[in-house]
Amino acid sequence: MANMAVSRIKREFKEVMRSEEIVQCSIKIELVNDSWTELRGEIAGPPDTPYEGGKFVLEIKVPETYPFNPPKVRFITRIWHPNISSVTGAICLDILKDNWAAAMTLRTVLLSLQALLAAAEPDDPQDAVVAYQFKDKHELFLMTAKHWTNAYAGGPHTFPDCDSKIQRLKDMGIEEHDARAVLSKENWNLEKATECLFS
Amino acid sequence: MESDIEMELESDNDGEYDDDYDYYNTGEDCDVERLDPKRADPEYFEYDCLTVEDIEKLLNELVEKLNTILQITPSLAKVLLLEHQWNNTVVVEKYRQDANALLVTARIKPPTSSADAASTSAAAAAQLLKMGSSGYKAPPAVGGNANTPPYRSQMCPVCASSQLGDKFYSLACGHSFCKDCWTMYFETQIFQGISIQIGCMAPMCNVRVPEDLVLTLVTRPVMRDKYQQFAFKDYVKSHPELRFCPGPNCQIIVQSSEISAKRAICKVCRTGFCFKCGMDYHAPTDCQVIKKWLTKCADDSETANYISAHTKDCPKCHICIEKNGGCNHMQCFNCKHDFCWMCLGDWKTHGSEYYECSRYKDNPNIANESVHVQAREALKKYLHYYERWENHSKSLKLEQQTIERLRQRINTKVMNGSGTWIDWQYLFNAAGLLAKCRYTLQYTYPYAYYMEAGSRKNLFEYQQAQLEAEIENLSWKIERAETTDLGDLENQMDIAEKRRTTLLKDFFPVAV
Ligand SMILES: [Zn+2]
Ligand SMILES: [Zn+2]
Ligand SMILES: [Zn+2]
Ligand SMILES: [Zn+2]
Ligand SMILES: [Zn+2]
Ligand SMILES: [Zn+2]
Numbered sequence: 001m002a003n004m005a006v007s008r009i010k011r012e013f014k015e016v017m018r019s020e021e022i023v024q025c026s027i028k029i030e031l032v033n034d035s036w037t038e039l040r041g042e043i044a045g046p047p048d049t050p051y052e053g054g055k056f057v058l059e060i061k062v063p064e065t066y067p068f069n070p071p072k073v074r075f076i077t078r079i080w081h082p083n084i085s086s087v088t089g090a091i092c093l094d095i096l097k098d099n100w101a102a103a104m105t106l107r108t109v110l111l112s113l114q115a116l117l118a119a120a121e122p123d124d125p126q127d128a129v130v131a132y133q134f135k136d137k138h139e140l141f142l143m144t145a146k147h148w149t150n151a152y153a154g155g156p157h158t159f160p161d162c163d164s165k166i167q168r169l170k171d172m173g174i175e176e177h178d179a180r181a182v183l184s185k186e187n188w189n190l191e192k193a194t195e196c197l198f199s
Numbered sequence: 200m201e202s203d204i205e206m207e208l209e210s211d212n213d214g215e216y217d218d219d220y221d222y223y224n225t226g227e228d229c230d231v232e233r234l235d236p237k238r239a240d241p242e243y244f245e246y247d248c249l250t251v252e253d254i255e256k257l258l259n260e261l262v263e264k265l266n267t268i269l270q271i272t273p274s275l276a277k278v279l280l281l282e283h284q285w286n287n288t289v290v291v292e293k294y295r296q297d298a299n300a301l302l303v304t305a306r307i308k309p310p311t312s313s314a315d316a317a318s319t320s321a322a323a324a325a326q327l328l329k330m331g332s333s334g335y336k337a338p339p340a341v342g343g344n345a346n347t348p349p350y351r352s353q354m355c356p357v358c359a360s361s362q363l364g365d366k367f368y369s370l371a372c373g374h375s376f377c378k379d380c381w382t383m384y385f386e387t388q389i390f391q392g393i394s395i396q397i398g399c400m401a402p403m404c405n406v407r408v409p410e411d412l413v414l415t416l417v418t419r420p421v422m423r424d425k426y427q428q429f430a431f432k433d434y435v436k437s438h439p440e441l442r443f444c445p446g447p448n449c450q451i452i453v454q455s456s457e458i459s460a461k462r463a464i465c466k467v468c469r470t471g472f473c474f475k476c477g478m479d480y481h482a483p484t485d486c487q488v489i490k491k492w493l494t495k496c497a498d499d500s501e502t503a504n505y506i507s508a509h510t511k512d513c514p515k516c517h518i519c520i521e522k523n524g525g526c527n528h529m530q531c532f533n534c535k536h537d538f539c540w541m542c543l544g545d546w547k548t549h550g551s552e553y554y555e556c557s558r559y560k561d562n563p564n565i566a567n568e569s570v571h572v573q574a575r576e577a578l579k580k581y582l583h584y585y586e587r588w589e590n591h592s593k594s595l596k597l598e599q600q601t602i603e604r605l606r607q608r609i610n611t612k613v614m615n616g617s618g619t620w621i622d623w624q625y626l627f628n629a630a631g632l633l634a635k636c637r638y639t640l641q642y643t644y645p646y647a648y649y650m651e652a653g654s655r656k657n658l659f660e661y662q663q664a665q666l667e668a669e670i671e672n673l674s675w676k677i678e679r680a681e682t683t684d685l686g687d688l689e690n691q692m693d694i695a696e697k698r699r700t701t702l703l704k705d706f707f708p709v710a711v
Binding site: 007011069095 | 356359374400401403
C-alpha cells in the first residue's frame with residue numbers, strides 16, 4: 001500500500017483516539033489487520049433519534065490512492081434508514097463519493113455518518129422502500145427504526161407487537177432476520193408479509 | 200475484387216449527392232430559389248471540417264483576445280471562456296458589471312463572505328486576475344528581520360508532514376497544501392479522466408484548479424498528455440459551434456455557426472451525423488423526438504423482435520416468400536400476385552392516391568375502451584410505426600446489396616462490349632438517390648408516431664404516403680434496371696426527390 005495512505009491513516013487513527021468524541025464514547029475506531037488497509041469504525045446513535053442508544057459498526061476500506069480518493073465505508077450493523085441499504089449496508093453520502101476532499105479525515109467521515117443518522121435525506125435514497133416509509137408513514141418508520149436499533153445495535157426500545165409478528169413467521173419456518181425485513185417492508189402487515197413470502 | 204475504375208466511379212457517386220448537388224433542382228424551380236440555396240434545399244448546411252491543430256489555433260486566438268482585454272493569464276481566460284460558451288463579449292460584459300460574481304460562478308474564487316464590501320472584492324478580483332502561476336505560491340514573509348528565514352515551516356493537512364513554506368501552493372481560496380500532495384492528487388484525478396474540473400483539496404471548497412498550476416506541478420509526460428487531451432475534449436464540448444466527428448477513430452472536429460439538426464458529413468471518414476445532437480441524421484424528426492423514439496425501441500426490443508422475420512407468406516397462394524431485395528413491392532414467384540410486404544395488401548391499390556399503407560388508423564372509439572384494450576391498441580400503434588421504421592432500415596441495407604449485384608452485372612456487360620461504364624453511370628446515380636430518399640422515409644415514421652392527430656398529421660401522412668409510393672416505384676425500376684427505359688427512370692428519380700424535398704420543406708423543423 002502506498003506510503004502516503006499508510007502514514008495518513010496512522011495519523012488519523014491517533015487523531016480519532018485523542019478526539020473529544022472518543023472520550024464521550026460517541027465514535028470509535030480499531031484496526032482489523034496490520035496492513036492499515038481495513039479498519040472498523042463505530043458510531044453511537046445520536047440522541048433524540050430512533051437510533052439513540054444503539055452502537056453501529058462500520059467497515060472501512062482504505063484504497064491505495066487514499067486520501068485522494070475516499071475510503072469505502074459500509075454499515076456492518078443492520079440499520080433501517082433511507083440513505084443506508086437495509087440489505088447490504090451500502091451508504092449514500094456525498095462526501096463518500098463526488099464531494100470527498102483529500103483534506104477530510106476518518107473523523108470527518110464518522111461524524112458525517114452520525115449527522116446522517118440524525119438528518120436523513122429521503123429525496124436522495126439508497127433504500128427506496130425505507131425512504132417511501134419515511135415520507136409516507138413516518139410513525140411506522142420511527143417504530144421500525146427503533147425496533148431494528150433494538151434488535152441489531154443494542155437499543156433500549158422493545159415492541160412486543162413486532163416481536164410477536166416475527167414469531168408468527170418464524171413458526172412458519174422463516175429466518176428471524178428475513179421475517180423482520182419483510183414485515184418492515186410491508187409496514188408490519190402480517191397478511192401482506194406472508195403473501196410476499198409464499199407467493 | 201473491385202477494379203480501379205469502379206472505385207473511381209464509386210467515389211464520384213459519393214460526391215454526387217452532397218449538399219451542393221442539384222440534379223433535381225431544375226425545371227420549375229424559380230430563380231430566387233436557385234440563387235439562394237437555403238431556400239431551395241431544406242437540408243442545405245454550411246460547415247467546416249477542422250483538425251485538432253485548427254481548433255487549438257481557433258481556441259487560442261479567443262484566449263489571447265481575452266488576455267489582452269482583461270490582462271489575465273491564459274489559463275484563467277480558458278476557465279472563463281469555458282464557462283461562457285467561448286463568448287468573449289459575454290465574459291467582458293460580465294467582468295465589467297461584476298467581476299467578483301463572474302469569478303465566483305466560474306469557481307476561480309470562493310464565494311465572498313458577507314463581511315467583504317463589494318468595492319474591495321472587485322479590487323481583489325482585479326488583482327486575482329493578474330496572478331500567474333507564481334501567484335499560487337505563498338509570498339515570503341514581509342517585515343522579517345535577518346534572524347527569521349523568509350519561509351516558516353508549515354504543516355500540510357493532507358500528508359501531515361511539516362515543510363518549509365515555499366513548498367506550499369494555494370488557490371484563491373487560500374487553502375494551502377504541499378507540492379507533493381497537489382501533484383499526487385492531480386495525477387489521481389487525471390487518471391480518472393478529470394481535467395479542468397479538478398477542485399481544491401479542502402473539504403467543502405469548490406474552487407477550481409486552473410490549467411497552469413496542474414501543468415507546473417505534474418511533470419510526467421504521460422500524465423501531462425492525458426490532462427491536455429481531456430481538457431481539449433472539454434473545451435470542444437463546451438463550444439456550441441464545435442462537434443467531434445462521431446466516426447470511429449476520426450480526429451476531425453466539425454464547425455458551424457448554424458446550430459441546428461442538419462446533416463454534416465465528415466470530409467475525412469465520410470461519417471454523416473446530426474450536427475445538433477451528434478446522432479445519426481434524422482430529418483424530418485427533431486433531436487428530442489428521435490432520442491425518445493430510439494429509447495423506446497431499445498426498451499421494447501423484445502416485443503418488436505418477432506417482426507424482424509425475413510419471410511412472409513404470399514397472401515394469395517400462401518407460399519413462403521423470402522425478401523431479398525429492398526423493394527416492398529413484392530411479386531410472388533409462384534402465383535405472380537403483386538402485393539405489399541408491409542401490409543400484405545394488393546399492390547394495385549398502393550399505386551393510387553388511396554395509398555394508405557404508411558398511415559396508422561386510430562381506433563375512433565378508443566377513449567371508451569377498457570384500460571386493457573387501450574394498452575393493446577397503444578402497442579399495436581407502436582408496432583405499426585416500428586415495423587415500418589425497421590423495414591425501411593432493412594430495405595436500405597438490401598438495396599445496398601442490390602447495387603453490388605448491379606455493379607457485377609454491369610461489369611460483365613462492359614467486359615462483353617455492351618456499353619461503357621459511363622453509359623451505365625445513371626444507374627448508380629439512381630441507386631444513390633434511392634438510398635437518400637429511403638433514409639428520409641425511414642425517419643418520417645418516428646415523426647409520425649409522436650405527432651398529434653389532426654389536419655397537420657393528415658397532411659404529413661399524405662405526403663409520407665406519396666413519398667413511399669414513389670420510392671417503391673423507383674426501387675422496383677432499379678431492380679429491373681437493364682430493361683427499364685432511361686427516360687422513365689430519370690423521371691421517376693425526379694418525382695421521388697421532389698416528394699422528399701416537399702416533405703422536408705413543410706415539416707423539417709430547422710428551416711431558417
Ligand atoms: Zn502534503
Ligand atoms: Zn480551497
Ligand atoms: Zn470523421
Ligand atoms: Zn439531432
Ligand atoms: Zn403467391
Ligand atoms: Zn402496404
